Amino acid sequence: xxxxxxxxxxxxxxxxxxxxxxTMAAIVIPLMVAVEFLREWQVFDRLSxxxxxxTGRLGLSGNAAFPLAAGxxxxxxxxxxxIIASAREGRLTRRxxxxxxxxxxxxxxxxxDTLLFVPLxxxxxxxxxxxxxxxxxxxxxxxxxxxxxxxxxGPAVRETRRTNR
Amino acid sequence: MTASPLARGLHKGLETTWILAKAVVPTYVAVYFLAQTxxxxxxxxxxxxxxxxxxxxxxxxxxxxxxxxxxLYMGVGALAPLGLGVREAxxxxxxxxxxxxxxxxxxxxxQMGVAVWFAxxxxxxxxxxxxxxxxxxxxx
Numbered sequence: 322x323x324x325x326x327x328x329x330x331x332x333x334x335x336x337x338x339x340x341x342x343x344t345m346a347a348i349v350i351p352l353m354v355a356v357e358f359l360r361e362w363q364v365f366d367r368l369s370x371x372x373x374x375x376t377g378r379l380g381l382s383g384n385a386a387f388p389l390a391a392g393x394x395x396x397x398x399x400x401x402x403x404i405i406a407s408a409r410e411g412r413l414t415r416r417x418x419x420x421x422x423x424x425x426x427x428x429x430x431x432x433x434d435t436l437l438f439v440p441l442x443x444x445x446x447x448x449x450x451x452x453x454x455x456x457x458x459x460x461x462x463x464x465x466x467x468x469x470x471x472x473x474x475g476p477a478v479r480e481t482r483r484t485n486r
Numbered sequence: 487m488t489a490s491p492l493a494r495g496l497h498k499g500l501e502t503t504w505i506l507a508k509a510v511v512p513t514y515v516a517v518y519f520l521a522q523t524x525x526x527x528x529x530x531x532x533x534x535x536x537x538x539x540x541x542x543x544x545x546x547x548x549x550x551x552x553x554x555x556x557x558l559y560m561g562v563g564a565l566a567p568l569g570l571g572v573r574e575a576x577x578x579x580x581x582x583x584x585x586x587x588x589x590x591x592x593x594x595x596x597q598m599g600v601a602v603w604f605a606x607x608x609x610x611x612x613x614x615x616x617x618x619x620x621x622x623x624x625x626x
Binding site for chain 1: 491494495496498499500505507510514515516518522558565566572580582591594597599600604608609613616
């Protein structure tokens with residue numbers, strides 16, 4: 322690899338990466354401000370309570386309901402901003418972080434991702450149906466297998482860091 | 487937590503952007519360097535016989551590899567010119583929507599405390615499983 326290719330690859334990669342981060346920032350920062358206002362008005366407590374029966378079926382607490390909805394609609398990178406914040410604030414358990422990943426990893430940004438393939442002749446309802454039901458089935462199995470080993474609702478991030486490093 | 491919601495939101499947004507940047511930028515640059523080597527092409531050739539198992543032609547390896555290593559947009563961009571039938575395109579679409587942008591997105595889920603191997607296993611496993619099911623059920 323010559324120096325010019327090295328430099329141009331480094332430049333292109335950094336430039337595109339920076340653009341990606343800027344795009345994320347443009348979505349994440351206003352979203353966080355909106356979230357803080359919603360939290361101030363205690364919208365989450367009411368929303369979580371309403372979604373709790375649904376998330377409860379997946380073995381998740383109501384705290385996971387909003388990050389779940391954000392990730393499914395907005396996408397993993399943007400939605401995970403909310404999930405990372407929730408995890409760091411200790412509102413998600415380690416188990417919930419894993420169950421959320423099993424669901425959101427395969428199935429996020431459901432509108433944007435699905436529409437990308439419509440020009441190729443793919444039926445969007447079939448595509449989303451297969452993807453979403455596959456992810457849901459997998460998550461249900463995982464939630465059953467990893468049944469409430471009682472754990473304190475500590476910050477998931479710090480806990481895993483310790484074991485990973 | 488006595489600050490205004492606006493200040494708190496801005497602070498959290500910037501903090502989260504920094505967390506994402508730390509995950510995204512190094513991975514992104516690394517993938518660009520990988521693209522300069524014959525590694526990706528080699529993987530495509532290697533994957534071709536495997537793709538026959540889910541009813542896909544060999545050339546579908548390129549969009550799948552690009553989509554998995556880089557992002558969904560590159561995957562779609564490489565898939566479009568192949569002119570596959572609706573059935574093959576749909577199977578590719580299921581694989582790609584379930585498992586794309588794996589280095590970056592696994593780094594992102596790692597930030598919430600989830601091991602990289604778990605995120606990869608879940609997404610690749612589900613992608614393969616669903617593709618195989620579709621290949622079985624949707625006969626040409």
